[in-house]
Amino acid sequence: MDKGVKKEKTLAKSKDEKSYKKAAKKGIIPAPRLLKEEEIEAFFQKLEALNPAPKTELNHTTPFSLLVAIILSAQATDKGVNKITPALFERASSPKEMLSLSIEELESFVKSINYYHTKARHILELAQVLVDDYDGKIPEDFETLITLPSVGRKTALVYLNVTKDAPVIAVDTHVFRLCNRLGLCFGKSVLEVEKKLSKRVPDKYKSRAQHWLVLLGRYTCKAKKPLCETCPVADLCLSPEKRV
Numbered sequence: 001m002d003k004g005v006k007k008e009k010t011l012a013k014s015k016d017e018k019s020y021k022k023a024a025k026k027g028i029i030p031a032p033r034l035l036k037e038e039e040i041e042a043f044f045q046k047l048e049a050l051n052p053a054p055k056t057e058l059n060h061t062t063p064f065s066l067l068v069a070i071i072l073s074a075q076a077t078d079k080g081v082n083k084i085t086p087a088l089f090e091r092a093s094s095p096k097e098m099l100s101l102s103i104e105e106l107e108s109f110v111k112s113i114n115y116y117h118t119k120a121r122h123i124l125e126l127a128q129v130l131v132d133d134y135d136g137k138i139p140e141d142f143e144t145l146i147t148l149p150s151v152g153r154k155t156a157l158v159y160l161n162v163t164k165d166a167p168v169i170a171v172d173t174h175v176f177r178l179c180n181r182l183g184l185c186f187g188k189s190v191l192e193v194e195k196k197l198s199k200r201v202p203d204k205y206k207s208r209a210q211h212w213l214v215l216l217g218r219y220t221c222k223a224k225k226p227l228c229e230t231c232p233v234a235d236l237c238l239s240p241e242k243r244v
Contacts, residue, residue: 028176028177028180028181029181029239029240029241030180030181030183030186031180031181031182031183031237031238031239031240032183032238032240033183033238034183034184034185034186035182035183035184035236035238039236040184040200040201040202041202042236043182043184043233043236044201044202044205044209044212046232046233046236047212047216047232047233048205048208048212050232051211051212051215053208054208054211054212054215055162055211056078056158056162056211057078057079057082057215058070058073058078058081058082058085059081059082059085059086059089060085060089061089061093062089062093062094063138063159063163064093064094064095064098064127064130064138065085065089065093066159066162066163067126067138067151067155067159068085068088068089068098068123068126069081069085070155070158070159071119071122071123071126071150071151071155072084072085072110072113072119072123074115074119074155075114075115076113076114080112080113081113083112084109084110084112084113087109088106088109088110091109092106094136095126095127095128095130095131095136096127096131096136098123098124098127099124099127099128099131101124103120103121103124106120106123106124107120119150122149122150123150125149125150126148126149126150126151129148129149130148138159140160140164142156142157142160142168145159145160153170153191154170154171154172154190155170157169157170157194157210158170158210161207161210161211165207166207167203167206167207168198168206168207168210169194169197169198169201169206169209169210169213170194170210171190171191171193171194171197172190172214173217173223174213174214174216174217174218174221175193175197175210175213175214175217176190176193177217177221177223178213178216178217178221179193179196179197179213180193181221181239181241182221182233182236182237182238182239183238183239184197184200184201185197185200197209216231216232216233220232226239226241226242226243228242228243228244229243229244231244
């Protein structure tokens with residue numbers, strides 16, 4: 001037997017054993033092996049054919065409003081965020097305009113979102129730092145972005161990917177689930193999946209991979225009831241949960 005094939009068939013004994021088991025403990029049934037390079041190429045070819053230029057579903061009008069929308073979307077849905085942001089961004093779409101709102105006024109716009117008290121406070125803190133230290137502009141490098149109030153690793157990666165078409169992949173719950181379930185990569189944490197996935201996705205797809213995976217997880221490869229019969233990559237899927 002070819003050594004490569006043997007290694008794939010004994011994944012539970014490989015260096016990915018802990019990651020594989022931890023994913024299973026989080027309620028995800030991992031694929032029995034990793035997708036091969038040629039399978040990953042075919043996977044993204046299919047997604048590209050269906051949607052060559054995927055975009056974020058978060059509505060925004062300026063770079064700052066995008067950053068605010070990403071912050072609001074933490075532990076919330078894009079749909080829920082999009083319901084409240086039109087009125088907010090009509091009133092305040094720049095750091096300076098945001099600072100014209102009191103905390104009470106801002107909370108009135110975002111009160112339907114989870115943790116709105118905390119998010120409103122962080123958004124005003126962010127706006128203040130941008131006005132005081134960056135002349136109201138948003139830094140364009142990752143290391144500076146993650147020093148801003150309420151801008152963590154995932155938020156910064158999403159922002160750079162959307163605004164700069166950066167070849168980075170932010171891992172949310174959808175991406176984490178898909179990677180383990182389909183065999184794109186195995187990881188016990190978001191950071192581990194992010195690092196492994198960035199090495200496995202071909203460069204030509206990296207700037208769009210985040211959107212494709214999020215959309216696939218959100219509308220097709222759902223956590224509880226995946227719509228395998230309409231999945232564009234069902235023929236490549238290795239998930240034990242596959243229904244076709």
